[in-house]
Amino acid sequence: MSYIQRMEEEQQLQQTKRNRDKRSSRRMKSMVIIALVLSSASLVMSAFAANNIWHGNSASHGSAVAVTPKFAGSAEPESLTEDKAPLTSTESAEAKDQPQVNANDADTTQSPPPANPKEGKEEKTGAKTEKKTAQKVIYLTFDDGPGKYTDQIVSILNKNGIHGTFFMIGNQVSGNEKAIKTAAENGNYIGLHSMTHDKKKLYRSSGSARFIKEFKQEQEIIQKITGTTPWLIRAPYGSKPEINNKFLNDIAAAKFKMWDWTVDSKDWNYPGKPERIIQEIKRQVHRDTEVILMHEKSQTVQALPGIIKYLKKKGYSFAVYKPDQHFPVNFAKDERL
Known part of the structure; x- marks a missing residue:
């Protein structure tokens, strides 16, 4: 090649x-x-x-539905980059059917006080601690009835939509049975204040025997009138200093509960001076739960509307004694009573 x-x-x-x-x-x-x-x-x-x-479509739907998020007020919408999955169309429909709650429609009915009220409760919810504002509650109590002022006091309470706790003297029941029954039927509690209210007979006799006997006798009388057996007593002149530890043991053994008070209105000391009674209560009221001592007196009837108005303005609700919600209010701080 x-x-x-x-x-x-x-x-x-x-x-x-x-x-x-x-x-x-x-x-x-x-x-x-x-x-x-x-x-x-x-x-x-x-x-x-x-x-x-993103727009909530699924294969089972025939047409696409555009969902526009809505935000209340002037608040900024949450960032779409947060770890939150968008709602599906089913979830959106379910959310739409949920009732909307308006803050103004919240239930403002006040619950009864706890069996042992405590101030400044804290409640833990998950990792967050919320401080609850303690409910402010007043117990209005009236001693030394029944008498000519019982019906007037009950009428004032009724007009204000509240109730009171009455500690009545057994020897004054006769002739006032109707007033006692009316008070009980209107939602007030009828407690015991001994038969005689006599300091010498109740405290300066031998031991607690006379004291217990008088309260048991009165208990039977009130039970016949109201149809309920009261166990709450108030010792005449208060439990201190006359009632010692042995006396307290005897009261507890007899199954009585005993209330003293947290506020003394001193209304018995201000005849014709209702404003002084109101001033006394204003001076002493400061706790979340108060038990106010008053008496069935003319000046108390005059002061009562002003007392109620002041306490409402201070944010207090009013409660009546209920055996199933008992809590101790005695000067000895005896939990049994």
Whole structure:
């Protein structure tokens, strides 16, 4: 083979190789273009699917529903980048059906005080500690009835939609049975204040026997009138200093509960001066739970509307003694009583 023939053959082989390389290059370009097209299509479909999920579409729904979030007042909407999954259309529908609560529609009915009121309660909810504002409660109590002022006091309480706790003297019941029954029927509690209210007979005789006997006797009398058996007593002149530890043991053994008071209105000392009674109560009231000592007196009847008005203004609610909600209020701080 001549030199010229070899050169022509080599040139032909090189041309064939170049053609093959061109075809390979075109094939690679085509594959790249196809890959790019497929990638773009995938991105478009992913975006479309994400859009459908965001707007709450599901395969079972025939048409898309656009949901526009609404925010109350001028508050800023929560960031959409937080770890909160968007609502599905089903969840959105369920949320829409939930009743909307207006702060002005909240139930303001006050619950009865606990069996043993405590000030400044704290309640833990998960990791958050919430401090509850203690409910402010007043117990209005009236000693030394029944008498000519019993009905007037009950009438004032009724007009204000509240109740009181009455500690009555057994020897004064006769002739006043109707007033006692009316007071009880109107939601007031009738407690015991001994038969005689006589300090010498109750405290200066031998031991507690006379004291216990008088309260048991009065208990039977009140039970016949009201149909309920009262166990709450108030010792005449208060339990201190006359009642010692042995005396307290005897009262507890007889199953009586005994209330003294936290506020002394001193109304007995202000005849014709109702404003002084109101001032006395204003001076002493400061606890979340107060038991106010008053008496069935003319000046007390005059002062009572003003007392109630002042206490309401101070944010107090009014409660009546209930045996199933008993808590101790005695000067000895005896938990049994």
